[in-house]
Amino acid sequence: MDLLLSLQTNFLSVVMAVVVLFLIWKRLGKGSRSRLYGRLPPGPNPAPVVGNFFQVHVKEPYKYYIELSKKYGPVYTIWFASTPVVVIAEYQALKDSMIGMGEEFSGRLDYPSLMKSTKGYGVLVSNGSRWKQLRRFSLTTLKNFGMGRRNIEEKVKEEARCLVQTFNTFGDSAFNPRDSLSEATCNVICSVIFGHRFKSKDPQLKMIIETSDEYIDFLSSPLGQAYNIFPRLVGLFPGRHHEIFKMLERVRCFLRLEAESRMKTLDLNSPPQDFLEAFLIQAEEEKHNPNTEFNIDNLLSTAWNLFNAGTETTSSTLRHALLLMMKHPDVQARVQEEIDEVVGPDRCPSLDDRQNMPYTDAVIHEIQRNLDAAPIAVPHKMLHDTEFNDYLIPKGTVIIPLLSSVLFDPKLWKNSDHFDPNNFLDEKGQFKKNDAFVVFGMGKRACLGEALARVELFIFFTFLLQRFTFKATQPSEEIDTTPLICSFGRIPRSYECFAVHRA
Known part of the structure; x- marks a missing residue:
């Protein structure tokens, strides 16, 4: 392992050395940065050639961004090599930009790893007419298939029943719930994309899940971050990124065969x-x-976008939910008490129950806030030269929406730094919405599958806690709930647990 880390470090050092030489050459003959970007927001002084790249904490860049917002304000500029990046933090600035000026800020950055995986097609990475056509179609189609309604609820219930059966097979033994939860959430997406689910351990289902997991892990790694800033140079070197792109191509081929069969x-x-x-x-x-955008390339990439966004994030949230219930057995007991009162021990939980279960609803929302699965939204870019907060942000400028700055702002939450369902409860114990709950993003680029995710989290969570009490393999005070990966996305640590059947 030490040798592997050493090789990776040396590899990145070589990459960066080549990058420096390349950028010095590239910058020869260019005008000064101040002439081109004189009215950008302020920010930390960039180093020659490489900008602020080496100042960013590789594993937890969002924490560095939050610290900078305290010094420079909610809108500031950092530099990745010769590229300016405007970071937008805090609720009001994000609301004013992503919602108040949604059209100007709705562009999608040509993020190299995303462009490589989608070939520039699909609803996630597209812009302009292509994006509008694909997003409108996707939202309408998902709605027609019952997104947020009875139709999709029944699909989720079917997966919840299968999940309960799987957990029952472990009996009194400790187990890692990760694979089972990933299969359940992925099968919900399969039901939407393909019209059917896959059996557990099906090789095609396994391929989709493993590819999604590896891809998210790559995006959060130092190598993934280096690739997104210097894709051509990093692409010249050997490394796991080549194997991951091969995995992505295999999924794409599978989706193509499914489409051709239909x-x-x-x-x-x-x-x-x-x-x-x-x-x-x-x-x-x-x-x-x-001018149609309804072609095979947009179909394959949009389908992959739905898989990638709808599988790992939801399964991670459920894994984090079980971990927090073991860490806070008093919260788990109170949720189960509410389930017993509203649903009972035998009837399957339903979405209609949610309005009568304020504490459970608050717990689910707090789990999402606490996990902060996407501390940094997928980068945007400016579609036009835009005046914002007395600054001029040029067309094409990279925009980073810092969602984490809202989800942990002590001015917006009763107890921002700790897991506390009271963040979503009023004085009477009723569920209380909070506009600062931005886990699905804000504005025109907000998560396409938000409605589905809400259904899944409520049904899966209540199904599991109705039938099981989850217990850890160590004392609750020793449970570490801090995520293992904290870069592109936050993912819970791996753990084992006991699912004790409730009498």
Whole structure:
């Protein structure tokens, strides 16, 4: 392991040395930075050539960004090599930009790792007309398939029942719930994309989950961050990024085969049975439109976007939920008491129950806030030269929305630094919304699958706590709930637990 870390460090050092030489050459003959970006927000002084790159904490960059916001204010500039990046922190500044000036701030940065995995297609990385067409279609199609309604609720319940059966098989033995939770959440997306679920341990299901996990891990690694800043140079060197891109291509080929199979039996006169069919029908209807975005490349990348966004984040939140319940057995007991009162021991929990379960609802929201799964939203870029907060942000400038600065702001939460369901409860114990709950992002680029995630978290969480009490393999005071990976996304630590069946 030490040798591996040493090799990785040496590799990155070599990469950076080459980068410095390359950028020095690239900058020869260019005008001064101040002439080009004279009215950008202030920020820390960049080092020659490499900017502020080496000042950013590789593992937890969002913490560095939060510290800078305390010094320079909610809108400031850092430099990655010769590229200016404007960071927007705190609720009001994010609201004014992402919502108040949503169109100007709605561009998506050509993030190299995302562009490599999607080939520039799909709803996540696209801009302009392509993005508008794909997002509108995706939202409408997901809604038609019951997103947030009964149809999708039944799919989630089916996976919840299978999950309970899986947990039952462990009996009195300790187990790691990660794989089971990943299969459950991924199968919900499979039901939407393909119209069916996969059996446990199915190789195709395993391929999708492993690829998503490896990809998220890569994005959060020093190598992933270096790739996103210097993709051409890092791409010249050997490393795990090449294998991950091969994994992504295998998933893409699998999705292509699924789409081609549906094309052979596609009935344009019948309602689509899944997302793939809906997209293919739309593509057929627009085949004579020269400006259509309904092509195979956008289909494959959009489907992958839904898998990647809808599997790991939700399963991570559920893993964090069980960990917090073991850390706080009093909270777990109170949730179970509310489940017993409203649902009872036999009936399956339903979305209709949520309005009568304020404490459980508050706990789920607090779990999401505490995890802070995406402390930094996927970077945006400016679509136009824009005046904002008395600064001029040029077209094309990279924008980092710092969501974590809102989720842990002591001015906005009763107890911001600790897990506390009272953050979402009023004086009477009723659920209280908080506009600072921005775990799904803000504005036009907010999470496409928010409605589905809300359904999944409530149904899975209540199903599991209705039937099991979760206990740790060590005393609660020794449980570490801080995430293991804290860069591109925050992921819970691996752990084992006991699922004790409730009488």
